[in-house]
Amino acid sequence: MNPKVSYPNIGLPHKIERLVELAYNLWFSWNDDALELFASIDRQRWEQTLHNPVQLLLETDSAAWNPLSKDPVFMESYERVCSHWDTYLNETTWFQNTYPAHLQQSIAYFSAEFGFHESLQIYSGGLGILAGDHCKSASDLGIPLIGIGLLYKRGYFLQKINQDGQQQAEQIIYDFTKLPVLPVLNADGEELVIQASIADRPVQLKIWQARVGRMSVFLLDADVEGNSSWDREITAQLYGGNQDIRIAQEVLLGTGGVKALRALGLPTAVYHINEGHAAFQAFERINEQLSAGVPFHVALEMIRASSVFTTHTPVPAGHDAFTVGMIEYYCSSLFEKWNNHKQELLQLGQGHGNQLFNMTHLALNTAAMRNGVSKLHGEVSRDMFRSFHGNIHEQEVPINHITNGVHMPSWLAPELKELFSRFLPGHWLTDQTSGTTWKSLELIPPQSLWDVHTQLKEKMIQFARANLVEQYSRNGLPTAQIKEASGYLSAKALTIGFARRFATYKRANLIFNDLDRLDRLVNNPERPVQFLFAGKAHPADQPGQEMIREIHRISLIDRFRGKIVLLENYDMNMARHLVQGVDIWLNNPRRPYEASGTSGQKAAMNGAINFSILDGWWEEGYDGSNGWSIEGNNDADPHTQELENTESIYTTLEQKIVPLYYNQGPLSTDWIARMKRSIQTLAPVYNTDRMVMDYTNKAYVPSLKRTLLFVANQLDLVTKVADYKRFIISNWHHVHVLHVKDESSDNDASPVLATVPGSAGSVPEASSKPAQPLKGVTAQIAFGPIWYKDTVVEIVYYEQREQEWFPVVVMMEPVQELLDRVVQYHATLPAHLEHLAHYKIRIRPVSASFVSSFELPLFTMS
Template sequence: MTTMFSYRNMKLPQTIERLPELAYNMWFSWNDDALELFGLINQELWDQFLHNPVRMLAETHPDVWEPLSKDSAFVKQYEKVIRQWDEYSSGTTWFQRTYPEFLHHQIAYFSAEFGFHESLPIYSGGLGVLAGDHCKSASDLGLPLIGIGLLYKKGYFNQKINKEGQQQAEAVSYDFSRLPILPALDDQGQELKVQIQLADRTVQLKIWQVLVGRVSLYLMDADLEENSQWDRDLTAQLYGGNQDIRIAQEILLGMGGVKTLRALGVTTAVYHINEGHAAFQAFERIKEQLDAGLPFHVAVEVIRASSVFTTHTPVPAGHDAFPIPMMEYYCSSLFAKWGEYKQGWTQLGLDASKQLFNMTHLALNTSALRNGVSKLHGQVSRDMFRSFHGNIDASEVPIAHITNGVHMNTWLAPELKKLYSRFLPGTWATNQTNEDIWKQLEIIPAESLWDAHIQLKEKLIRYVRSNLREHRRRNDMPADKVEEVRSYLSAKALTIGFARRFATYKRANLVFNDLERLDRLVNNDDRPVQFLFAGKAHPADIPGQQMIREIYRVSRMDRFRGKIILLENYDMNMARYLVQGVDVWLNNPRRPYEASGTSGQKAAMNGVINFSVLDGWWEEGYDGTNGWSIEGSNGADNEKLARENTESIYRLLEQEIVPLYYNQGKLPVQWVSRMKRSITTLAPVYNTDRMVMDYTNETYIPTLKRTMALVTDQYDLATKVADYKNFIKANWHFVKFLEINDGSGSRSVSSADAIPDISKSTKEVTSTIKFGPIWYKDTVVELLYYEEQPNHQWQQVIVTMNAVKELDNRVVQYSAVVPSHLRHGSHFSLRVRPVSPNFATAFELPLVTTL
């Protein structure tokens, strides 16, 4: 390993001696003045080094620093940034003000990838960027949060596109001494390492620290001489390798992550796993509880109570699942010591229908609070995992939703920050969830907002031309072909951007379904339209790579050359140019496969107008005035849906979007009005400050309080809850309906009858239930029927039945009053389910007896 280059051993002139402190904290990545400061050292190198300040410090000639320390402009900028950093570091935060009593209880946030900035390339796409934005807002808000992840020697991959449009995945290997990371140190100042048992051997992990404002992220690195080559490669590449590598990586992330927290001496009360990759954290924590003397079922209860699970995947095939023997092999040391609980551990992740060990099942079984990442995705997740929770309505499945957001200081263009600061109240950036503040955006003159937007558009076009020139030079294209890109694109033309992972459900090539209409749009001399595409396909995703080839092929046609552009090597740097500089953000996935889709949120706060299928976040963000909706029949087959969506795209472009953009001459007042509407309605809602506040209020603090209650008095309440669940599960089969009287004599209604006005008359329904050993007060008896709503949707109505008489042999009679037309079996059903004031959710114990 290369000797670490860090601010601990670098000497700079006193005037600028804290530069390394800035370089080694990712705070620089969302502070525009800090980014400008490092650019002042050498702008060409700064761009060449992908805005990596550590590499700037490491590779700038020592003779440069003394003159810089006497350069008044540089020193002035330096002092400004240091002042900002000190104020940020010491300022009072939202969490301090809101939850001062919980400042010393850490929240552990596990994720397989983190995307903070292009200078630390350990991310592949949306999941990682979301995790990075989550940590940034946690820092801004002052949460006591610690990130846990893996440090990938080769990151994801660099994307090259050859002359034929074929994606080529270029492997890279990073020198950690040139990244904004540092070795984590123990109490004696030695580099921190942990050990993890993997199958029949021990894997050594070195721990690295990434400073993210006030927050720290710890990354595990297996690339050590003590390990075998196979084990060293476990942290070589994100999402690489076969299933053996994948399960081993996930054991390192989950179980190794818990060991890392212990080695750091961190008091952790809440464990948040961002997707199922880290679900093995539960195994390590259960083992800890067993080692401490807790029974298995109590240990599971404690781990469930203290875990929060966020799922991002709306399709069953996207959830990692492994053959059970494979899981048993890699966890063999665990089972060797605690073999009597092997079946219990296996059951936690068992997908019985496929006889696989499913990581999402493990996460669901070991997390009391779970959520999807948009309102629609929450619904999709409840539908997907309904059978997992017994015979209940999908709306009752205990999976909530917290809609994703994006980190505003990272994604909002500096030009717009300055403009907003001129017209919005001075606290707008730190109070960005206040919708009233954003309404004042209306006072910004249309020409000021448009001028700023055109600046960003021109900056984007310069970047695009540079990207294309480099692509052509590398592919040995003739000089005239390299230079012709200087004439590509126009800042006056309506510019539409599409940039995301090239997965087939995202349908990047949908707009190519009608090349003749596309031709008429892009080649209209008076009202031209131009398209920009960017994204990577996973190296194993052949259909995704075929999409790239198709886009490239169309972009090379004479009639589309210079007007349809495919960019290569999509990363966070390119994403900023795109979401800040295009006019329209296009998103046309197959609904409901876009769990959230945060790129459109980044675009929205920059005044870029969304044009999207009503999927993910847009389904709740769109209000009819702040963008456009691509229409199609929900539930239609793929071909029909593609036809309908394509027609909708072209109809809206031809009849609404293009005319609106071009109808006002030099200053498109109506277009700017819609830009403002988009910003004011979306920016205060779809940001990670709001998202992290939601996680804190709805999951972290409730989880913390419940966990503390369970573990006090030597785990007294945890033991009672676990014993109660075991008792209920063992005896639930005794619960039986003996009799029901639906009072139908008052009115006879066949199942085919139209349901009349239910407000006219009521009747009493009674039921007799035998409970066996279970106390009836540990259950609730409910009557369920469906009621038509004004929107013609049917909504479940739940009526709690009252216990009116205790009979012999633990038999209880119940009654309820319902609309008189309802008949049992045809219109309503009854159910019994267990309840407890100590449950986190109503259906925490998924046992339901129905009639």
């Protein structure tokens, strides 16, 4: 079936009836003219509803509509927005032009949270906002993406900070009928409800649709009549409750999400697991294949081929894991149905020697395409999961990286969009990934850019003051103190922002390690510095909440009052104000625990300059001229790192950042030049258009093509691949090195008699050096029943480059077949290397149908 929705009857005049259509599509959230259109209806109510157009329309007095429909200014705005919307829907997209043959196959994107806009708060932080930005760019690019998530009745939580600096988590209950989502209807016009199994019972799930431009996200809701009270609470709150609620949410997201796709009749070829929360989708898809009579090993191969997994967590403790008993209980209906495959299913989530069922392991075992979210995070992930792949060198672990980005239309200030449109090429926003586009930034007069930045800074300060006044008033502070707060912060002072989740590794309190030095910075009469802090700590994270109390305490000390401020209830609306208004974006996590970090990318495109630890995205984005790095010995113990990082922060501020900002009086052209350099080098790279194109080119389309090949001809190819893997695994113990001989030095390579198929690897080549004596190496390999051409035989040794050791792989070529399935191989390598002491022989299986060199974590070493 095609998903059907029905708009509520709000009673709008015919002339403006499309306001309902606009309100129920989150396209409004990244289109400034649409946002202004809704705000102009009732600006006070617009603010009170957290910029929620659906609630605005529902609560506006019906008497207001006729005058608006006759207001020429409003109608001109309305018609312009409608025209813009229609053009957007009908224009040819990047995906249509690039992959016209794949328009009918969808990609399902599973995520536990989505952050589209403050009016739909089903996100907690970076993971959800990234998912929302991913969907928005997928819409802009025309990618046939379908989002799958959960609709939380109480969202995450609203943060209040009391007069003691204690975070208070305030729960609210959302009325879904006032959110920009609509229930999906079945063919009879009734609300579509599906059924998923939790433990020994069925759970009813209502499906809601959030429209995001050209694409849709379908959200599952367990608060359905007929479910038990406990089951109705499963989707009550994001990351709320205990382990039982957590696993139940993940079962519903994974298995319920697949069932929703089937009920909606959406043909899906690729499944993207955004973090391990959604990995249970593999269980449901294996169940489908088994029910169709497909053997287990073939079903697993089909699921692997069509799955993409993105890991976001560089901390082992951050990967969800449950006891096997919990898995057996919550997935009991599946295990009862396929009892003969129970152990195989359980093994998909169990690591070597680990008694827990790990959701990341389940995702790794059921997705052929895997990636981290920055270059450094890819390296960390390969090291973290090296043992999972047989302890090969970390560079060879089949986990790649696609660096995160942010959705430019959502995060770039309207004032800057207007300025850029005057000087950049006409289609700069749709051509944002081109570095050439941003060269024209040089044409913008420094004063023009500075004037816009100052305007945004003043807007941010007004927003911050209002937040503080509300906070102080609620906490019953004296009138004089509230009045004082309304004058905090100065648009003339160098302003540094720090806003993110308050987790201990992010070290929000690092700047407070030397309060006297901080005092000299913020109270310099000629060159003052001020700091804004914001962020939530998880209600169960006591150390994170202690950081909030510490910042609050310091902000009330006389010498810091009004110059260090702590804002409450960090959300997407506050984030926009901060990234668009600060001068410096500060980020000082303990390396390498920041997988990517996208707030600095949002700040960069708005002209704020990053000052950060070389971690996550900044490790690859920083070029020495587009911001500043916080230095320290990354190999030192945590205490030493903290001391060195603190010293680097203060020294860089005192000697580089503050002097540059205040140089040349009221207009520092050197500072503005660095602002431009930051935008030019970072904006075209760290955006979700580039990111989603990367996912499409590197993961989605290759997975889609492989899946289509696998399902053709009654699963002929996938069956062959699955049978091949099973045969190799069963017989690999026969493969071993019989004999290795180092020949005398010889500068001439020996002739080769054959070329091993599929031998191309992804390891680095040896660095270029002056010619050195070479020698031949001969090895005799026994293969047993395995055909030697289904393997690669290679020599592995290590070479030091810039204080690190890298593997060098030399392919050995088959020279002749001997008796009893023994094959002789030959290669040349530097004469000084000796077998075992310096190099080893490695044999691994290969196949033209493998995605990576180590798709099967099997190898034999001499």
